[in-house]
Amino acid sequence: MTDGHENRLGYAKEGLVVRLLVSRMLVSSVLAVAAVGGAGAAEPDLVRRAQLVSMVRQDCGSCHGLRLTGGLGPALLPDSLSGKPAAALIAAVLGGRPGTAMPGWSRFLSGAEAAWIVEQLQRGFPPLAERGGW
Amino acid sequence: MDRRAVAARFSATRRKGGLVNRWRTISRVLAGLAAVVVAGCAGRPVAGLRGTGDLGIVIERASGSVQIVDHSGRRSLGRIEGLGDLSHAHATVSRDGRYAYVFGRDGGLTKLDLLAGRIDRRIIQAGNSIGGSISQDGRLVVAQNYQPGGIKAFDADTLAPVAEVAAEYAPGRFSKVVGLADVPGQGFAYALFDAGEIWVTDFTDPSAPRTRRFAAGKQPYDGLVTPGGRYFMAGLFGEDGIALLDLWQPEQGVRRILDGYGRGEDKLPVFKMPHLRGWAVADGKAYLPAVGRHEVLVVDVTDWREVGRIAVAGQPVFVMARPDGRQVWVNFAFPDNALVQVIDTLEGAVIDTLSPGRAVLHMEFTPRGEAVWVSARDDDRVTVYDTATRKALAVLPARAPSGIFFTARAARIGF
Known part of the structure; x- marks a missing residue:
């Protein structure tokens, strides 16, 4: 996940190196967790999927936008994510991106759920379900 | 006033005679007709002749709509659609309190006419x-x-x-x-x-x-x-x-x-950025959200020194003083966003914890602070609380409501 975003934030070189190291360690540990979680873990069921869609659009949306066009965080549209390996994106979802405002969401998501979210993002994320009375 | 009523008045006047009376009546009737004509020209007026000082809007973020609300009557006056992507929407208010300018995530800037209940202009x-x-x-x-x-x-x-x-x-x-x-x-x-x-x-x-x-x-x-x-x-x-x-x-x-202020300790994760605005200042102190700590930081605004910290239920997002400064209301980032806490500024402590609904996104005080409106996105409602008793005074249905903006902002620096 070295797309130069950290550089733009203007960290001193030493800080950046440390952060990148920490970031790499985190990525690899999270990847391990994701692999374990992913192995044998079923894809989220329909009820959980609806919750995940709402979570991504509404809560992730507070930085990335309801339409995922970006805000304080980058856009999460298929075009903007193209060329980024799914594993790195899953790691970012679960472990966050040190040096940026992106926190890790592993408290709330299993590896399989993060993988499902990333897959949907790369494909074009599903819309919010309309609630009764709208 | 319908035609029959007008005719009745005229005939009554004729019977009584008296030129002065007649003129007074005619001018009253004309004024009434003029008011009807003006209101008729305004499209879909949300009300007849009235002020705007107790109006406001509630953003419905997921459906690109807003509701116009009346905080005296604690009611909705109608809905306006077609405002685009309203995630993180914000609004500012015209000096005369008639128009709200809504800024959408997609770059849309919409000027709403709160009296006519319609979009006056809109640009991207x-x-x-x-x-x-x-x-x-x-x-x-x-x-x-x-x-x-x-x-x-x-x-x-x-x-x-x-x-x-x-x-x-x-x-x-x-x-x-x-x-x-x-x-x-x-x-x-x-x-x-x-x-x-x-x-x-x-x-x-x-x-x-x-x-x-x-x-x-x-x-x-x-x-x-x-x-x-x-x-x-x-x-x-x-x-x-x-x-x-x-x-x-x-x-x-x-x-x-x-x-x-973090004293070198590890930050807690921040699942939503806090917000700042001039409402943070109460009775000579500023109440500010800590970042990565579940605390409200208190600063004396005469020398800007930290004078206290108040432990709260989560990562604070909005830390808003009631207009008189005696209370500060706090809402929180995910996953603690179903709560609102109330700080008594004299005691310097949380005195109440409320559950207005799932995903509380914003709060807005009435201009003198007897009530506060609180939006709960995932329960599709806005709850109006009495700030003294913390009892709910009204609940208004709204679609995934977020920001609430009253016209009193028009008169405040920094809004």
């Missing part, structure tokens, strides 16, 4: 926007944008573009702009997230805005101007501290307050 002014503010003289509406990074000024009547300041902090590098607030002297202060700077732009000559730049610190995430307009503060995400600029003496540069 940027690719990705975060909010805006209105100038001291009420003639300029200024938007703060992420894409393209910078601010843009528009004529408040027509929304015609007037001026633009690109947030180009280094050649070819543009920053996202946060924390825009109007300041006295036709100025606007704002912070550059990517550049770590505070900029202050003077629009006295709207065709030639002048900008001063100040180093602030890492990743300023939002800003506020104190109620009198003297100080601009930018909260920092990338380090523990707040950048403070004295707008009366800007040549002194930015001063750091609350430096190292």
Whole structure:
């Protein structure tokens, strides 16, 4: 996940190196967790999927936008994510991106759920379900 | 007044005779007819002849709509659709309190006529926007944008573009702009997230805005101007501290307050950025959200020293003083966003914890603070609380409501 975003934030070189190291360690540990979680873990069921869609659009949306066009965080549209390996994106979802405002969401998501979210993002994320009375 | 009633009045007058009486009656009737005609011209009026001081809007973020509300009657007056992407929508209010300018995520800037209950004008002014503010003289509406990074000024009547300041902090590098607030002297202060700077732009000559730049610190995430307009503060995400600029003496540069408030401890994850605005100041103290700590930080505004910390239920998002300053209401980031806590500023402690619904996104006090409106996105409702008893006075259905903006903002510096 070295797309130069950290550089733009203007960290001193030493800080950046440390952060990148920490970031790499985190990525690899999270990847391990994701692999374990992913192995044998079923894809989220329909009820959980609806919750995940709402979570991504509404809560992730507070930085990335309801339409995922970006805000304080980058856009999460298929075009903007193209060329980024799914594993790195899953790691970012679960472990966050040190040096940026992106926190890790592993408290709330299993590896399989993060993988499902990333897959949907790369494909074009599903819309919010309309609630009764709208 | 229908035709029969008019005729009846005329005949009554005729019977009584008396020229003076007759004229008085005729002029009354004409005035009544004129009022009907004016109201008829206004399209879909939300009400007859009335003021706007107790009106406001509730953003319905997921459906691109807003409701116009009346906080005296605690009721909705109607819904306006077609405002585009309203994630993180913000609004500022015209000087006369009649129009609300709504800034959408998709760069839409919509001027709503609260009396007529319709969109007066709408433009797309940027690719990705975060909010805006209105100038001291009420003639300029200024938007703060992420894409393209910078601010843009528009004529408040027509929304015609007037001026633009690109947030180009280094050649070819543009920053996202946060924390825009109007300041006295036709100025606007704002912070550059990517550049770590505070900029202050003077629009006295709207065709030639002048900008001063100040180093602030890492990743300023939002800003506020104190109620009198003297100080601009930018909260920092990338380090523990707040950048403070004295707008009366800007040549002194930015001063750091609350430096190292985290005491070197690991930050807790922040699942939603806190927000700042001039409501943070109550009774000589500023109440500010800590970042990565479940605390509200209290600062004395005479010397800017930390005078206390109040433990709260989660990462604070909005820390808002009731207009009289006796209470401060706090809502929280995910996953603690079903709660609201109330701090008594005399006791310096949380005195109440409320559960207004799932995903509480915003709160707005009535101008004198007897009530507060609280939006709960995932329960599709806005709850109005009595701030003294914390009892619910009313519950209004709304679609995924977020920001609530009352017209009293029109009269406040920094809103």
